[in-house]
Amino acid sequence: MMSPLVARLLLLVCLALPLYGVEKVRNRGYRKDPDHEKCTGNDAEKPNCTRHSEEGRSTYLYGTCMQGPAGTPGREGNPGTNGIPGTPGIPGRDGLKGEKGECINEIFEEPWRPNYKQCAWNSLNYGIDLGKVADCTFTKLRTDSAVRVLFSGSLRLKCKNACCQRWYFTFNGAECTGPLPIESIIYLDQGSPELNSTINIHRTSSVEGLCEGVKAGLVDVAVWVGTCADYPRGDASTGWNSVSRIIIEELPK
Template identity: 75%
Template sequence: MNMVSPTTRLLIFSWLIFPLYEADKMRHRGLRQKDAEYIEKYSGCIQGPAGSPGREGNPGVNGIPGTPGVPGRDGAKGEKGECVSEIFEEPWRPNYKQCAWNSLNYGIDLGKIAECTFTKHRTDSALRVLFSGSLRLKCKAACCQRWYFTFNGAECAGPLPIESIIYLDQGSPELNSTINIHRTTAVEGLCEGVRSGLVDVAIWVGTCGDYPRGDASTGWNSVSRVVIEELPK
């Protein structure tokens, strides 16, 4: 043994010690790995069930107003519009008049019986006229009389005259007398085309064309009336 050199003794010692060092190092490494796995396995938290939803919070206060935006640009010029004129008319107001007579007892056979002046407001309106009164015609032979309206002296032309007639064939030969019956009769109609302003509305009596005229009577022992009314077209 005394003949072994120091270098040889060092090598022998290294061969003996190095395996032990490596084994201890491996043992410590295994322990550290087991500790890490244990910590990872048992140190984590298990997630529990979800809680009930919370209540809504109170509304927040208004924020700071924003700054005004940049003004927009003018749009393109539009096309020229059409000129529409509106006509505003006054609402229609009733316009009528009545003229009445008590017991005219007018016995003429030809001519004007009565007249009633009326103020017509519009040119494009129509006139409704009515005569109501007692009429009579008598004769020994056939005869005919005609009662009609005129407007400012002319009969209605829009569209036709306003008239009423009475015709008798003959009297009563058995009693050697003529028929003498007074009846309340109406002469009525509408006339268009009469200008606005004052209008003289009159009721007349005349003949029936070529027929002989008889003995006419108007408004006997009763009230006679002329009613005039302006109507919109």
């Protein structure tokens, strides 16, 4: 039979064992480091601290404290200074050779200068029906230019029956071919019984045109009177009782 003293000791051991197991489980893995300090205030930056819970029990967080709420974002900093310039890169390789260009010769020409001439007659009164009426010489400066000519004067034609007369320009004795002759005609459909009838009208008229292909140099410009093709001639008169003139002008093409 067990003595009363031994029975009491067994009873105490049975009561103490459960409490010891609970405390061991509670402290398992939470061995307190002697370097740990108690967290107070803004000690979140401390590497090792002990933060107490509301129940007054110590909580050990494996060397770090629990993170608190985020603070207010700070202002942007001033721009930094420029960095050190980099080193030059490796030079590139030469490109492929290009095609040979065209050779263009620049021609510097002098500015165009006006070149014109006028010949005038007072009361020419030339009554021929066929032949040269008047002429005017002109110095043409360039071959690649055109010549503008103008005759202005009184013209008249009369005849018994239908007749036609033609006034035209020549250049060194030949009519213009670039592109066509320069001419003017008067045609009278019905004349009078006599040449000296009252139908005798003199009107100031003009013969004008532009001729190309005339070579540079001295040019004899003349006005002629002649017949129209397939029509008889009449009694012609040029420059009666008035001023007649020929105007010649060289123009660039």
